[in-house]
Amino acid sequence: MLFLIGTKDSNVKNGILLNEKCPKCETVDSLHFSIYKRYTHVTLIPLFPVGKSVFINCIHCGENFDYEDLPESAQFKLKNEKVKNSLWMFTGSIILVFFLIFTINNYFNDNETDRLIKNPIEGDIYNLKFSNGYYSNMRIDKVNNDSIYTTHNNFDAYMPYEIDDLDKSQNYTNKKVNYSRKDILKLYDEGDIIKVRRKLNNLNLSN
Numbered sequence: 001m002l003f004l005i006g007t008k009d010s011n012v013k014n015g016i017l018l019n020e021k022c023p024k025c026e027t028v029d030s031l032h033f034s035i036y037k038r039y040t041h042v043t044l045i046p047l048f049p050v051g052k053s054v055f056i057n058c059i060h061c062g063e064n065f066d067y068e069d070l071p072e073s074a075q076f077k078l079k080n081e082k083v084k085n086s087l088w089m090f091t092g093s094i095i096l097v098f099f100l101i102f103t104i105n106n107y108f109n110d111n112e113t114d115r116l117i118k119n120p121i122e123g124d125i126y127n128l129k130f131s132n133g134y135y136s137n138m139r140i141d142k143v144n145n146d147s148i149y150t151t152h153n154n155f156d157a158y159m160p161y162e163i164d165d166l167d168k169s170q171n172y173t174n175k176k177v178n179y180s181r182k183d184i185l186k187l188y189d190e191g192d193i194i195k196v197r198r199k200l201n202n203l204n205l206s207n
Contacts, residue, residue: 025061032057047092116196127195
């Protein structure tokens with residue numbers, strides 16, 4: 001994929017300064033102004049603003065000149081001009097921040113799951129993904145040598161973010177399934193176990 005990096009100007013406000021002297025013809029008249037914000041972009045997605053420029057035009061003589069050419073009174077007026085919100089210029093930066101947060105969160109969650117899956121204890125909750133596209137969870141009731149005794153949740157979820165909402169004690173009843181440690185690791189390697197949640201009180205039980 002080709003990424004194009006560059007800068008663009010966006011007109012954020014136009015207006016008129018009344019009763020100001022033109023630095024060219026020195027006539028006291030109205031001056032048109034246009035304010036532009038420059039922003040950096042990657043493949044047309046704005047990242048952040050990098051500067052601002054102002055262009056002035058005299059209504060009387062038609063000359064164009066820069067902000068620095070204005071008398072102090074006119075510069076003061078322009079400094080106090082309110083421009084529209086330019087939050088959209090940070091679109092790329094906001095997307096990048098969320099992507100980094102998501103990536104870092106997944107990295108730590110995966111590392112934590114790698115550690116917990118190798119040391120199952122009573123009370124652990126395993127989030128599951130089934131081959132039919134549904135999600136659910138199971139609770140570890142007991143660990144004995146190589147045997148892991150579990151109870152599956154009675155309910156399924158359509159989306160992965162709904163799994164944790166199923167984790168209620170009344171939802172675990174009679175779906176008892178026993179596994180070996182090897183079976184559990186295989187389920188994890190094959191993507192059937194997608195997350196392990198261990199509550200603080202479970203840590204105390206294991207100590």
